[in-house]
Amino acid sequence: MRLPVRSFFSYSPFCKMAKPRTINIGFIGLGIVGQGVWKHIQRNRAELEHRLGARLVLHSAAVRDPAKKRPVRISRSRLCSDPLAVATDPKLDIVCELMGGTTLAKKATLAALRCGKIVVSANKALLCQSGEKIFQAAKKGGGHFFFEASVAGGIPIIKVIREGLVANRFDLIYGILNGTCNYILTRMDCEGLTFDETIKEARRLGYVEADESLDLDGWDTAHKAVILGYLAHGKWVKLRQVPVEGIRRITLEDIGWARDLGYKIKLLGIVSRDAKNGKVFVRVQPTLISKTKILSHVDDVFNGISVTGDIVGTTVHIGRGAGQDATASAVISDITDAVSTLLGKTSPPPAEGDFGGKTSVIPGAELADLSDISGHYYIRLSVVDKPGVLAEVSAVMAKLGVSIASVIQPKATLGKKATLILTTHSSNEKIIQETCRNLKRLKSVLNAPFLLRIADFKD
Amino acid sequence: MRLPVRSFFSYSPFCKMAKPRTINIGFIGLGIVGQGVWKHIQRNRAELEHRLGARLVLHSAAVRDPAKKRPVRISRSRLCSDPLAVATDPKLDIVCELMGGTTLAKKATLAALRCGKIVVSANKALLCQSGEKIFQAAKKGGGHFFFEASVAGGIPIIKVIREGLVANRFDLIYGILNGTCNYILTRMDCEGLTFDETIKEARRLGYVEADESLDLDGWDTAHKAVILGYLAHGKWVKLRQVPVEGIRRITLEDIGWARDLGYKIKLLGIVSRDAKNGKVFVRVQPTLISKTKILSHVDDVFNGISVTGDIVGTTVHIGRGAGQDATASAVISDITDAVSTLLGKTSPPPAEGDFGGKTSVIPGAELADLSDISGHYYIRLSVVDKPGVLAEVSAVMAKLGVSIASVIQPKATLGKKATLILTTHSSNEKIIQETCRNLKRLKSVLNAPFLLRIADFKD
Numbered sequence: 001m002r003l004p005v006r007s008f009f010s011y012s013p014f015c016k017m018a019k020p021r022t023i024n025i026g027f028i029g030l031g032i033v034g035q036g037v038w039k040h041i042q043r044n045r046a047e048l049e050h051r052l053g054a055r056l057v058l059h060s061a062a063v064r065d066p067a068k069k070r071p072v073r074i075s076r077s078r079l080c081s082d083p084l085a086v087a088t089d090p091k092l093d094i095v096c097e098l099m100g101g102t103t104l105a106k107k108a109t110l111a112a113l114r115c116g117k118i119v120v121s122a123n124k125a126l127l128c129q130s131g132e133k134i135f136q137a138a139k140k141g142g143g144h145f146f147f148e149a150s151v152a153g154g155i156p157i158i159k160v161i162r163e164g165l166v167a168n169r170f171d172l173i174y175g176i177l178n179g180t181c182n183y184i185l186t187r188m189d190c191e192g193l194t195f196d197e198t199i200k201e202a203r204r205l206g207y208v209e210a211d212e213s214l215d216l217d218g219w220d221t222a223h224k225a226v227i228l229g230y231l232a233h234g235k236w237v238k239l240r241q242v243p244v245e246g247i248r249r250i251t252l253e254d255i256g257w258a259r260d261l262g263y264k265i266k267l268l269g270i271v272s273r274d275a276k277n278g279k280v281f282v283r284v285q286p287t288l289i290s291k292t293k294i295l296s297h298v299d300d301v302f303n304g305i306s307v308t309g310d311i312v313g314t315t316v317h318i319g320r321g322a323g324q325d326a327t328a329s330a331v332i333s334d335i336t337d338a339v340s341t342l343l344g345k346t347s348p349p350p351a352e353g354d355f356g357g358k359t360s361v362i363p364g365a366e367l368a369d370l371s372d373i374s375g376h377y378y379i380r381l382s383v384v385d386k387p388g389v390l391a392e393v394s395a396v397m398a399k400l401g402v403s404i405a406s407v408i409q410p411k412a413t414l415g416k417k418a419t420l421i422l423t424t425h426s427s428n429e430k431i432i433q434e435t436c437r438n439l440k441r442l443k444s445v446l447n448a449p450f451l452l453r454i455a456d457f458k459d
Numbered sequence: 460m461r462l463p464v465r466s467f468f469s470y471s472p473f474c475k476m477a478k479p480r481t482i483n484i485g486f487i488g489l490g491i492v493g494q495g496v497w498k499h500i501q502r503n504r505a506e507l508e509h510r511l512g513a514r515l516v517l518h519s520a521a522v523r524d525p526a527k528k529r530p531v532r533i534s535r536s537r538l539c540s541d542p543l544a545v546a547t548d549p550k551l552d553i554v555c556e557l558m559g560g561t562t563l564a565k566k567a568t569l570a571a572l573r574c575g576k577i578v579v580s581a582n583k584a585l586l587c588q589s590g591e592k593i594f595q596a597a598k599k600g601g602g603h604f605f606f607e608a609s610v611a612g613g614i615p616i617i618k619v620i621r622e623g624l625v626a627n628r629f630d631l632i633y634g635i636l637n638g639t640c641n642y643i644l645t646r647m648d649c650e651g652l653t654f655d656e657t658i659k660e661a662r663r664l665g666y667v668e669a670d671e672s673l674d675l676d677g678w679d680t681a682h683k684a685v686i687l688g689y690l691a692h693g694k695w696v697k698l699r700q701v702p703v704e705g706i707r708r709i710t711l712e713d714i715g716w717a718r719d720l721g722y723k724i725k726l727l728g729i730v731s732r733d734a735k736n737g738k739v740f741v742r743v744q745p746t747l748i749s750k751t752k753i754l755s756h757v758d759d760v761f762n763g764i765s766v767t768g769d770i771v772g773t774t775v776h777i778g779r780g781a782g783q784d785a786t787a788s789a790v791i792s793d794i795t796d797a798v799s800t801l802l803g804k805t806s807p808p809p810a811e812g813d814f815g816g817k818t819s820v821i822p823g824a825e826l827a828d829l830s831d832i833s834g835h836y837y838i839r840l841s842v843v844d845k846p847g848v849l850a851e852v853s854a855v856m857a858k859l860g861v862s863i864a865s866v867i868q869p870k871a872t873l874g875k876k877a878t879l880i881l882t883t884h885s886s887n888e889k890i891i892q893e894t895c896r897n898l899k900r901l902k903s904v905l906n907a908p909f910l911l912r913i914a915d916f917k918d
Contacts (some may be wrong), residue, residue, distance in 0.1 A: 040626060040770050051625070148623070154771035156623020163622075164607070164615025166510070167499060167791035172918055241826060249909055254839060257867055257880045258911075261837075265911065272832075279827035288837050288913040294756055294777060306918055311499050312613035312778060312788035314918040318753060319774030329771035332626035344803070367700060368738035373731075378720075378747050380713060408716055421716050450708055452717075452724065454747040457631055459765055459773040 020054050023339050026092040027061035028083045028108050029099030033122060033149075034061070035072045036328035037096065041335075048332075052339050062086040062099075062108075087112040094338045096331060097121045102129055109134060109145075116142040118338040122149035122327055125214075128223040131236045144341060146334035151224045152177060152303045154326030155319040156333060161231045161307060168309025170232040174270040175305030176298055177224040179321040180207045180215040181247050181267040186299040189255050189264065195248065207301065217246035218267060218284040225269030228305075229282045232271055237282045244284040263288035264296040294318075373429040376405065376454035378421070381439065382447040385418035389444045393420065396438045402427045417446060423454065480513050482798050485551040486520035487542045487567050488558030492581060492608075493520070494531045495787035496555065500794075507791075511798050521545040521558075521567075546571040553797045555790060556580045561588055568593060568604075575601040577797040581608035581786055584673075587682040590695045603800060605793035610683045611636060611762045613785030614778040615792060620690045620766060627768025629691040633729040634764030635757055636683040638780040639666045639674040640706050640726040644745075645758040648714050648723065654707065666760065676705035677726060677743040684728030687764075688741045691730055696741045703743040722747035723755040753777075832888040835864065835913035837880070840898065841906040844877035848903045852879065855897050861886045876905060882913065 027034050038058055041048065049055055059078065066079035080086065087095055087108040095112040097119055099105050105126050112119045114137055121127065127134065127150050138145045148158045152175070161170070176182050180202060187198040199216075202208050214220045222244045229237050247267050258265050268287045273280050289296045294316050298304035303321030308314045320326035339345075383389045394404060408421035424432070436449040486493050497517055500507065508514055518537065525538035539545065546554055546567040554571040556578055558564050564585050571578050573596055580586065586593065586609050597604045607617045611634070620629070635641050639661060646657040658675075661667050673679045681703045688696050706726050717724050727746045732739050748755045753775050757763035762780030767773045779785035798804075842848045853863060867880035883891070895908040 044626065044628065044770075047628070048626070154624075155774055156619055159618060159623045160615055163796065164618045164792055165613075165788060166795045167503065167507070167788045169503065169506070172916055174914075174916065235826075237826060243829075250911075251839075253869075253878065254837075254909070254911070257839075257869075258837065260867070261865065261882065263913065268914070272827075274827060274831055277825075277827075277831070279825045279831055281827035281832055283832075285912045288911055290914065293914070294753065297753055297756055306916075308916075308918040309788065311503075311784050311791075313785060315614055315776065315778030317774065317776050320772050325770050326772060329624060329626045329768065332770075333623055336625045337622065366736075366738045367694075367696060368731075368733060368736075368740035370702075372733055372736070372738055373740055373742075378713075378717070380710075380716075406720065408719070410712070410716075419712065423720065450713070452709075452713070452747055453744045454722065455633075455727070455749065455752070457633065457765075457767075459631055459767040 020049065021343060022055045022057055023094065023342060024057050024059040024092045025094045025096065025335065026059050026086040026089060028086050028095060028097045028105070030061045030063045030070065030072070030074075030079075031098065032324045033327045033331065034096065034098040035070065036324035037098070037331045037335075038072050038074070040325070040328050040332060048336070052336060052343075054339050054343060056335070056339070059092055060086055060089065083108040084111055087117075088115055090115075092117060093342055094118045094120060094335060096335070097123055098331070100125070102126045106130055110137045113137040113143040113145060114141040118144045118146065118341060120146045120149075120331055120334040120338060122147070122331060124150040124220070124223040124227060128226040128239060131227070131230055144338065146338060147227070148334045149327050149330035151227050152305055152317075153179075153319070153321040153323065154329045155303060155305065155317050155321070156330065157228075157305050157307075157317055158231060159333070160315070160317060161228070165307060165309050165312055165315070168311045170271070170273065170307065170309055171275055172270075172272050172308040173228050173232055173305065174268050174272075174295075175228075176266050176295060176303050177221045177269045177305070177321065178215055178218075178267060179301035179303060179323075180209070181218075181221070182299065182303070183207055183301045185247060185250070185255070185265055185267065188250075188252055189259070190299075192252065194252050195250065213246075216248055218244040221267060221269040221284045222282075225271055225282050225284055228269065229271045229280060233273065233280050235280060237280070242282045242284065245286060246284075247286050250286055258288050261288070262291055264291060265289075266295065266298075370433070371428060371430040374426055375429070376426055376456050377424045377432050378452040378454055379424070379436070379439075380450040380452075381420040381422070381445055383418050383420050384444040384446065385416050386444070389418075390420065392442055392444055393422070393439060396442065397422075397424075397435055400431050400435050400438070402431060402435050426456070479508065480802060481516055482513050482553065482801060483516050483518040483551045484553045484555065484794065485518050485545040485548060487545050487554060487556045487564070489520045489522045489529065489531070489533075489538075490557065491783045492786045492790065493555065493557040494529065495783035496557070496790045496794075497531050497533070499784070499787050499791060507795070511795060511802075513798050513802060515794070515798070518551055519545060519548065542567040543570055546576075547574055549574075551576060552801055553577045553579060553794060555794070556582055557790070559584070561585045565589055569596045572596040572602040572604060573600040577603045577605065577800060579605045579608075579790055579793040579797060581606070581790060583609040583679070583682040583686060587685040587698060590686070590689055603797065605797060606686070607793045608786050608789035610686050611764055611776075611778070612638075612780040612782065613788045614762060614764065614776050614780070615789065616687075616764050616766075616776055617690060618792070619774070619776060620687070624766065624768050624771055624774070627770045629730070629732065629766065629768055630734055631729075631731050631767040632687050632691055632764065633727050633731075634687075635725050635754060635762050636680045636728045636764070636780065637674055637677075637726060638760035638762055638782075639668070640677075640680070641758065641762070642666055642760045644706060644709070644714070644724055644726065647709075647711055648718070649758075651711065653711050654709065672705075675707055677703045680726060680728040680743045681741075684730055684741050684743055687728065688730045688739060692732065692739045694739060696739070701741045701743065704745060705743075706745050709745055717747050720747070721750055723750060724748075725754065725757075829892070830887060830889040833885055834888070835885055835915050836883045836891050837911040837913055838883070838895070838898075839909040839911075840879040840881070840904055842877050842879050843903040843905065844875050845903070848877075849879065851901055851903055852881070852898060855901065856881075856883075856894055859890050859894050859897070861890060861894050885915070
């Protein structure tokens with residue numbers, strides 16, 4: 001069969017030169033996250049539009065105080081103070097609800113969905129409270145509700161569970177879903193600070209929500225766990241059905257004793273299903289997790305989620321769970337999916353883009369060569385066991401400007417043959433290869449040097 | 460605006476009761492992976508079809524020897540030995556190319572794409588070699604090419620990079636992409652076995668490809684790194700432009716010295732881009748990776764990929780990179796996307812399914828209660844510092860059948876007040892809470908017991 005050809009561009013039947021369609025996006029709330037989304041769309045606009053085959057217009061925004069000065073440049077005429085006006089504006093295709101809260105945000109979300117719009121939301125509290133109503137409104141109104149940013153910020157966990165692992169039934173999903181709690185527990189563990197000392201630091205860094213109970217008593221984690229429960233089992237568990245415990249009672253001593261027992265303490269949101277009776281359970285608990293588990297190494301403000309499916313086994317996904325940029329990344333991913341939905345595109349955008357029908361490579365994707373790559377190195381040499389060899393070797397390296405970071409000279413066991421392990425400071429791939437060739441030429445070096453790279457990635 | 464309503468069901472304008480459309484799937488190759496896909500679709504058919512709103516028919520398969528006995532039940536009449544016959548069969552909507560190789564598989568893939576079909580493939584070698592041609596053929600013929608299973612098996616990394624993190628430019632992607640090499644390096648590290656001893660074990664377990672060089676010399680990792688390079692930068696790097704090193708020369712001593720220096724050795728596929736000049740570099744290298752990095756804890760046959768985007772920062776994704784089930788999970792995810800494409804669905808399937816227009820919860824998703832949950836526990840008690848307290852406490856626990864796994868009695872520092880740390884063997888949530896209530900009633904217990912869960916998840 002041949003697939004129906006869908007118009008990626010304007011719908012006008014008279015237009016000969018297909019013009020990319022314009023997608024109007026409205027914001028409800030233009031705080032930290034909203035400004036991040038706006039900023040990054042502006043910055044990567046060429047590439048995004050190139051991939052999508054559509055023009056993105058940041059059309060209007062509802063804010064509490066339109067007169068307030070903002071770091072993001074936006075004309076005063078595009079701002080209003082009425083969320084419902086944006087939600088129902090017939091000129092808008094996509095509405096991003098980024099104001100938070102569960103009263104006005106709910107009204108605006110439902111109004112937009114009833115008009116058949118696509119709503120993109122990071123509002124986990126609202127989704128947890130009114131998920132059923134929201135999806136019903138979307139269905140009835142012909143709209144869609146996208147919520148990648150609501151759980152685990154930058155980690156695309158919604159997409160992973162719902163699409164990437166669609167083949168699976170999920171017996172167990174658990175994760176570190178609140179970066180603030182993880183930051184506090186990590187600081188206590190690594191620096192021996194008490195809860196009270198750490199919370200002061202977290203407040204200073206702006207890591208704690210205005211309503212501290214959301215973070216510290218586990219409610220934020222609970223909202224996210226309820227959403228994961230829905231994704232995994234199609235069921236909205238009520239918040240009052242979820243046992244929720246926070247981290248306030250954990251002492252420095254608990255963390256120390258847990259360490260002695262081979263564990264770290266992490267606040268986990270857990271969605272489990274009994275394999276025998278199929279019953280689902282959602283809970284939030286500070287948990288001792290073995291140091292042999294990957295999630296025990298997920299520290300600071302990072303989130304991490306372990307997803308166990310009956311086919312795939314366990315996959316683990318780690319990344320920043322909050323903050324302007326990570327959340328913006330998730331919101332923009334939803335906006336992209338929303339644009340595909342609006343354009344009737346049914347497959348993901350091609351990597352090389354498809355703008356105006358011409359296939360082209362993303363600008364700037366030239367190939368590097370060896371001289372462009374640098375890093376730290378590990379060199380193993382098999383050498384003659386006699387004095388002065390290290391001096392010879394280091395002279396060769398010094399000549400090429402390769403700086404030695406450490407030397408290990410294990411005791412020789414094979415009579416005349418010894419091993420020499422060198423690590424280097426940052427050097428160039430081309431130069432290090434030349435160094436190895438020169439070392440090989442030394443009489444005291446018995447084999448071709450064995451070179452390994454040391455990861456010094458800035459990630 | 461109102462979204463165009465698309466028919467999720469049969470296209471017949473006369474049909475009053477919308478009947479789910481039937482999707483015919485053909486297989487080219489019915490080996491380990493093909494049989495896994497077939498098996499899991501059969502097993503989860505009700506749920507999958509429920510979510511998709513379509514009937515999946517495993518229509519026919521091309522195999523080397525149709526007469527051979529197979530664990531998967533399939534009628535002889537559905538088998539043939541001609542890949543091209545399946546590739547071009549007008550009755551088929553989706554063709555899964557799971558035969559491997561780059562000659563016949565290439566012919567069949569291109570033929571199917573030219574007929575406008577959707578091809579689902581796990582063939583990283585073919586994609587690496589002929590990616591450009593394949594996507595051109597798909598574009599020209601109106602077909603699609605899906606390849607989630609080609610990189611990192613069960614981890615939906617293609618979807619994560621291409622859709623979930625679409626907002627980002629990727630300065631760095633690196634990962635453990637070959638489970639066999641990771642298994643060998645982990646065994647050497649943990650058990651002090653030499654490369655030769657470990658490879659024998661790996662062969663015995665069937666972990667090594669028939670062509671061992673693919674795994675051990677890094678070529679399989681290179682195929683996957685090239686695909687990641689395409690996804691991140693829209694560019695097909697030629698295999699001959701990729702410096703590729705394997706793991707054969709790594710000795711037990713290298714692993715030991717690396718350990719002393721604070722590193723583990725992992726074979727990495729690396730796709731980097733120079734932030735300054737935008738140049739892209741793809742390479743495969745055994746690399747010393749610091750024990751502070753999450754990927755250094757990804758052991759055995761697991762794969763792990765670190766993806767650094769300019770907006771989201773670093774996300775890490777870990778899971779099984781090979782094997783019948785993990786690969787089948789990825790192939791089924793692609794089949795699901797293919798079905799959405801065929802049905803013109805432009806948003807992911809709802810969690811609660813949408814079969815015949817009725818919204819319903821996945822069968823079996825009942826809520827559990829406390830008595831259904833069991834696990835290991837950590838209990839901190841503040842007790843009077845006098846002899847006999849432990850006896851009292853253990854008597855209370857024994858009465859409820861809670862078995863103590865360990866006791867820590869730190870030296871008392873506050874005169875009459877001491878702390879007691881207990882861990883339990885597996886117990887029931889309801890019973891442990893009753894235990895805590897009973898402990899609180901003891902005169903020698905000064906505060907409410909502090910209870911933490913110990914993760915004993917089977918993941």
